[in-house]
Amino acid sequence: MTSIFDIEQEAQRLERRLEMGIPPEVQLVLGLKFFELLRGASGSCAPDSYLIQFLPRLAAAASKADPEWFFPEEVSDLLGFAEWVRKVEGDAHSFSLATITQLGGASQKTLDESMRADVMSSGLLSPARVAADGSDSIVLNCLFVEHFPDLDLPPRGRLLKLQVTATSISRKIAAGDLVVRNPVTKPDDRFLAQARDSVHAARAYMERRYGLSLAKRYRFDFAVDTAGARFTGDSLGVAFAAGAIASLARIEVLRERLSILSDVAFSGALQPNGVLSPIDDEALKRKIDRAFFSRLKYLVIPRENIKDAWTYLREVESHHPDRKLELVGADTLDSVAADPRLIQGERFSSIGSAARRVWRAKRAPAVEVSALLAAALLLLYLILPARYMPWFDRNPALGNFNLASNSLDVRNRDSVLIWSEPFPSTLATGDWRQLICVHDLDGDGKNEVLVIPHTTEASPQRDWLYCFSADCELRFRRYCAVSGQYPGDTSGVLYDPEWINVATVRGNPVIVTEIANNSPARSHIRFWNARGDSLGWYVNAGGSHFILARDLDGDSTEELLFLCYNIRMRGCALIALSLDSASGCSPPYTDPVWDLNGLIRGRQFAYALFLTSDLGKVDLDPWSNQPVGFRESVEGQFDFITGESSKSASAKIIYKLDRGLRVREVRVTDEFVQRRAELLGEGKLPAVDWTQYTRMVFNAVSYWQDTCWVVDGEM
Amino acid sequence: MTLSNCPKGRVWDAFVLGLPGVDVSFLTSHLDGCEDCRFLVSDRRSYYSSLSSEARGSIGDVAARIIPVPLKLTPLSLVEISSRVESVMAAAGPAEQPSLAASTFASDDRRWMVKAVWDSTTDHEKLYVMSSEGSTVAGLLVRLSGLAVDYVTDAKGCVDLGGVRWPMEANPHVIVTSPAATFSLKAAVLPEQRPSSALLKSGHNDVLKVTISHAETSRSLRLEIVALAPDLAGKPLRVAVQSATGSQLLNLEPVMVLDDFELPGALDIYLFA
Structure with missing residues (x-):
């Protein structure tokens, strides 16, 4: 007969085995074996304490056990055990028993399925690709x-x-x-x-x-x-x-x-x-x-x-x-x-095999790392502003005034903002792109930014040239006016910035600034080298516009050409200035209104004056013609074009000049002829012989020479 | 014969109940000549016969005195297994040091065993007393080392310690004592409105009167010692009242009242010397 101590000995043995980390299925088999012994000795030993001791752990094992692990007799033991516990203990261990019964049922089902021959052909056991989850x-x-x-x-x-x-x-x-x-x-x-x-x-x-x-x-x-x-x-x-x-x-x-x-x-x-x-x-x-x-x-x-x-x-x-x-x-x-x-x-088919090779090739470490880096850079490129990218073009290519932020915005050649320099004074509205120039002054491959801010009122920035490096460092600032050289150039007077350009003279950059004012109308032209040193100045009796630099006299030094007005003289002018001698004020030096006697006489390479035609005197108000064009027609020849009518934009006179800026021929446009015919019809102008007319215009071109105006016949 | 020379009421109760230890011939002759005592005996007989027959308990002392003296049980280890099983098999995995869920104690004579088990379902520590000879394990007084409280086993020999984890000392032991007398009151249909009494008698002729009365919201249980066996008389005793819902262990007094007592089923009363 099995004594309580025999049972307890087995219980202690089971207790230790359950703590040994054996698989849950083995735990269950050992537990069933113990309770089988207990059931045989139920007359001498109540099962309560052992059920309390082991049943929860057997249930836990049952919850983890693989139903396919058990053999048929073990499945019967599982189900029989659960039934016995219910019989002797009622519902006291219902939760644990449910787990064990569930396992027994699943195991029985598995065995039933594997035992049925028809399953083999029904597809339940049909071949299935293992690990068809896309992993390796x-x-x-x-x-x-x-x-x-x-x-x-x-x-x-x-x-x-x-x-x-x-x-x-x-x-x-x-x-x-x-x-x-x-x-x-x-x-x-x-x-x-x-x-x-x-x-x-x-x-x-x-x-x-x-x-x-x-x-x-x-x-x-x-x-x-x-x-x-x-x-x-x-x-x-x-x-x-x-x-x-x-x-x-x-x-x-x-x-x-x-x-x-x-x-x-x-x-x-x-x-x-x-x-x-x-x-x-x-x-x-x-x-x-x-x-x-x-x-x-x-x-x-x-x-x-x-x-x-x-x-x-x-x-x-x-x-x-x-x-x-x-x-x-x-x-x-x-x-x-x-x-x-x-x-x-x-x-695989040939195509499939080739595709696989391509697909595998992408998985080579070098390719993967490169692709990863490229993807990361692309991601950064998409996320971060472009200027944080190492390849970002930080060389200024253009600039503009941002009136919203009152700043100078500088962009690269892709128009991407590089930097922005705020101005403390309010910038005036208008298209001031001609007041910003981007040029590589020092030849380091990076463009400097030149700007003359146009502010709405007097400010420390107005009429000053600013030169910024490519990374927004201020290189220098210079005052663009020439103080006290012309009537009206008194202290505190404000000018309107007109142009800023960079010419090349003897291979060196020359900054050309032009600011202007009225009463009397004048333009201050100044020349600066790349460091901001003044190279010369000139004041013209009207507005000016730098056109180009050309070596006109063959001394390998370019002269600087300007299209201008000469308001005192009621005409257009073409000025050529030489850096070596540029200084002074343009003619005239006498005027019925302004005292021009004290002016420093300008030292210009050439100064040609194109007086307003009779058509212009009718159609223009004030009747000053306009320098509307200048072109280098063929080697050594220039076309200087004036506009002579506000009624007909194409009514122009074309002056053909040689390299000494002497007019060699005059032509008028068809529109000029037509417009003049109209005025003739209106009785405002007399009839002319066009050959004589153009000769007359030709002869009206004046050139300043030393102390006076001369015409071609006098030269 | 005057009343002052008459036997005391307790003696007449023993006479009426037929308990041993009384001089029946003396008392019978005394009754012949003492009208007062005849009246008293008549009254006692009437009283005892009036006790509710439905509530009358069965008399028995199955567990009484099966353990003549308190029995000490000490830890028992029946399995000598290395704490780390060395497997010759690969991949068997390391074995952890077992942490046992149960502790076992045994008497030196290997007749009694106590098993302490942690019930993970209820989070209670439970003790089970087991006998190798199939002796009853109900109504045993269990004293655990390190604990000041004594417990009484239920019908399955179980003591529920609640959330107390035991053993909790280096050399634990258990002392088990069987009751000196046991009384068992079967489940009865008790009248709701009036007190019901029962006279319970142990196998050693201890007599206990049990009265159950109904208060407004609960019941009270009155225990009255009518007679004690000579070897118990005069000794300090403890009484355990055990029902299906729990047990109470108290020092015995001649008359005791347990309030708020629930009586859903049978009632077992144990006297411990």
């Missing part, structure tokens, strides 16, 4: 025998999922890498050794079958999807190798894709030369038991065991005639890998 991992069934000598349990076959991942690593590494993700008690045990042997055999097979170079290096990662499983590495030899083959096929571009079928289990040790080692008889039976009571369709075993295996299988099948398990005997890894029942090869 391969998952396959491996079958091994677990031993429990310390738990007083017989050996039993166990089916687990083996996950295999292959990763390409640098060829510079001396050898491939191997990782086995499963608790291993001793790092150098057979488990790791078998993994190495299997990988070796798999690599050799891939080299023979697909020409995959042995020089390539891979990292193989093996993981069994359970903790606490007890197995030797030998059992997993073929599974390791099959997984390695399929995982290599995933990451390498082969002519076919390899898939391990989900209703296949691999078992048996594998030698490095790819030959399967036989299994001992007892382990063989346990594996067949396990495979038989599972969803498997094929079990791979060494061919040497096939005869004994069939004998034992027939014995098992005699009790379950509806269940069919196919045993696949194999000698070598090659025969396993080439068996389409186990590993299916899906051949």
Whole structure:
């Protein structure tokens, strides 16, 4: 008779075993075994304390247990145990019992399905691609025998999922890498050794079958999807190798894709030369038991065991005639890998293969890193303002006054803002682009920005030239007026900035600033070098506009040409100034209104005056013609064009000049003729002979020479 | 014979109840000559016969004195297993040091065992007293080292310690004592409006009168010692009243009233010396 102390001894033993970290399925089997003992001695020992002690833990184990782990008699034990507890304890442990009953039901269902022959053909067990999740991992069934000598349990076959991942690593590494993700008690045990042997055999097979170079290096990662499983590495030899083959096929571009079928289990040790080692008889039976009571369709075993295996299988099948398990005997890894029942090869088309090669190429580390960097830069480019990019063009190309922010905005050639310089005084409205000039003054490849701010009122900035470096550093500022040189140039007078240009004289940049004022009308022209040093000045008796720099006298030094008005003289003027001598004020030096006697006489290379025609005196108010055009027609010749009518914009006179800026020919436009005819018709102008008329105009062009105006005939 | 020389009322109660230890011949002859005592005895007989027959308890002392003297139980380890199982198998995984969910105590003669179990469902510590000989484990007084409170086992031999984790000292032990007398009152249909009484008798002729009365909102239980066996008389005793809903352990007094007492079923009363 079993005493209470016998039962307690078993309880204490169970208590310790449950704390050993054994798999939940084994915990349940041990628990059932104990309660079977208790039930046999129920007369002498009430089960209450033991149910309290163990039932919650067995229920927890049941919640984690794999329903497919249990054999038919164990499923019956599970369900019978739950029924017994209900009988003796009522609803006291209903929650725990529900979990155990649920597990028993699921296990029973699994067994029922695997036992029904029609399932095999119904598709429930139809081949399915393992790990078809798009990852590079391969998952396959491996079958091994677990031993429990310390738990007083017989050996039993166990089916687990083996996950295999292959990763390409640098060829510079001396050898491939191997990782086995499963608790291993001793790092150098057979488990790791078998993994190495299997990988070796798999690599050799891939080299023979697909020409995959042995020089390539891979990292193989093996993981069994359970903790606490007890197995030797030998059992997993073929599974390791099959997984390695399929995982290599995933990451390498082969002519076919390899898939391990989900209703296949691999078992048996594998030698490095790819030959399967036989299994001992007892382990063989346990594996067949396990495979038989599972969803498997094929079990791979060494061919040497096939005869004994069939004998034992027939014995098992005699009790379950509806269940069919196919045993696949194999000698070598090659025969396993080439068996389409186990590993299916899906051949790619040429296009598909090429596409795969392209796709794989993108996964090369160098390509991936580059692509990643490019993507990161693109992202930064999209997120950050362009000026934070290293390739951002920081060379000023143009500028404008931003009236909204009252600042000078400087942009690159793509019109992207580089910097903005605020002005303390209010900028005047209007198109003042002619007051900003961007030029590389110092020849360093970066443009400086020149600006004459036009403010609405007197300010420290008005009439001053500002020169900023490319990165907005103020290089210098200069006053553009020439004080006290012309009537009206008194202290505090404000000018209107007109133009800022940069000419090139003898290869050097010359800054030309022009500001103007009225009463009397005058323009202050100043020349500056790149450092802001004054190179000369000139005051014209009317507005001016720098046109170009040309070497007019052949001394290799360019003269600076200006289209101008000469309000005192009621005409247009063309001025050529030489930097070497530019200074003074333009003629005239006498005037009925303004006292021009004290003016410093201007030193100009040439000063030509084009008086208003009789048409202009009628159509223009005030009747001063306009310098509307200047062009370099052919080498050494210029066209100076004046506008003579406000009624007809094209009514112009074209003066053809030589390099000394002497008029050689005069032409009038058809519109000029037409307009004059109209005025003739209106009786405002007399009829003329056009030859004589143009000669008269020709003769009306005056040139300032030394102290007086002269005409062509006088020169 | 004057009344002052008559036997006391307690003696007449024992005479009427037929308890041992009374001189029946003396008392019978005394009654012949004493009208007062005849009246008194008649009255007592009438009183005792008036006790509710439905509430009359069964008399028994199954657990009484099965443990003649308090029994000390000490820790018992029946399994000698290395704390770390060295597996020859690869991938067996490391074994953790077991933290036991139960503690076991046994008497030196290996007849009694006490098992302390933590009930994870209720978060209560529970003790189970077990007998190797199948002796009753109900109504046993359990004293635990390190705790000042004594407990009485229920019908399954269980003591619910509630949230108290025990043992909590280095060398724990358990002392188990069986009751000196047990009284058992079967479940009865009691009148609601008037007190009901029962006269309970132990196997050793201890007599206890139990009266259940109904207050406005609850019941009260009145315990009155009618007679005690000679070996208990004069000793300090404790009484445990146990119902299906719990138990109370009190120092015994000649008359005790337990208020707010629930009586959903059978009632067991234990006297501990």
